[in-house]
Amino acid sequence: MLQFLRKPRQVAALAPSSRALAKAMVEQVPHRAKRIAELGPGTGVFTRCLVDHGIAEQDLTLFEINPRFADLLAHRFPRAVLHRLPAQELAGVAGGPFDAVVSGLPLLSMTAAEQEAILDAAFARLAPDGAFIQFTYGPASPVRRGICGKLQLTFTRTRRIWANLPPATVYVFRRARVPARILDMEPAADAWTTRCLEPT
Template sequence: MDRSFQPSDHLLFLRHWFSRPFQTAAIAPSSRWLARAMTAGIEPGQRILELGPGTGSFTQALLKRGVDEADLLLVERNPAFAALLVERFPRARIVLGDAASLPIDDALADAAVSGLPLLSMPAPQVMRILRAAFGRLRPGASFWQFTYGPRCPVPRTVLDRLGLVAHHTRFVPFNLPPASVYRMARLS
């Protein structure tokens, strides 16, 4: 079943952007082109941690790539978006909460996909989020992040302190606004 966007998704995003622009940080859901670029490195059968899934554009792309809905852990801070995700993805594990305080369990994820507005966050908060996410990832796993900015949204000092490396993977001009995708991983 395709749970693609409804016209109301755009209105929901816009409304939340007006009320909390630094928390939502986007005026519209991510485009299908950005969703494809963000999930291009994901393989069927992987367990995925998704941070800031919003209305589910990346989630839907993950399902199209063959990820089982039951293998998704979606962490969303916005109660309205979380309620929508529960409705659209009932087999996924959905956590209403902060990405810096991820739930602890034995299952490590094979990759992380992030729709969080890292560029608008202070460096200590970005560090807490990445530390928590990499604490939930298997060794060798990647963390996928997009940005509307001209460079990696994670400051070099944060990457260095956490022992991470970031690589630009794609530019997506057909998104509102245009975006770039980065893959972060632990240094080998």
């Protein structure tokens, strides 16, 4: 909570994400995914769940600008690649392509320009069928409709995850040109797809 009060635009919630939310996020990762980038991992709740899910620690690339969290991540996941850089710098780092980007960033508190820069950088480094996985506490998509349209993205979303404080929903964004039938991962039974191609 102290980190939230000090830096509310960097920390997404008052309390760390629950295991239920972490599990819901990781369940959206494509089945044969190997290389994952994580944006704003914080204390590493999603990171730990990814490792437990079978992603090798050395195949994780973490972006964390909060010094306290970055130090903690370096201690907990010493084999992961840690960048103390903003998420917008993802496009410029070595390695890739990534099979998925898992984001714990507070997108709802960001400007349209910041959101677009982050999504643009992520999809520049994602594989053609890669997924950008983001949770939100809000009632609608955390990415502005106009940005989805400009970047030609579609999304699926899960049902509300009540076992989290506050309750959250997981959104998965993909390039619209990739037909759902060829994706490595089929959306969960309780998820549905929305096309958001027209800017507002």
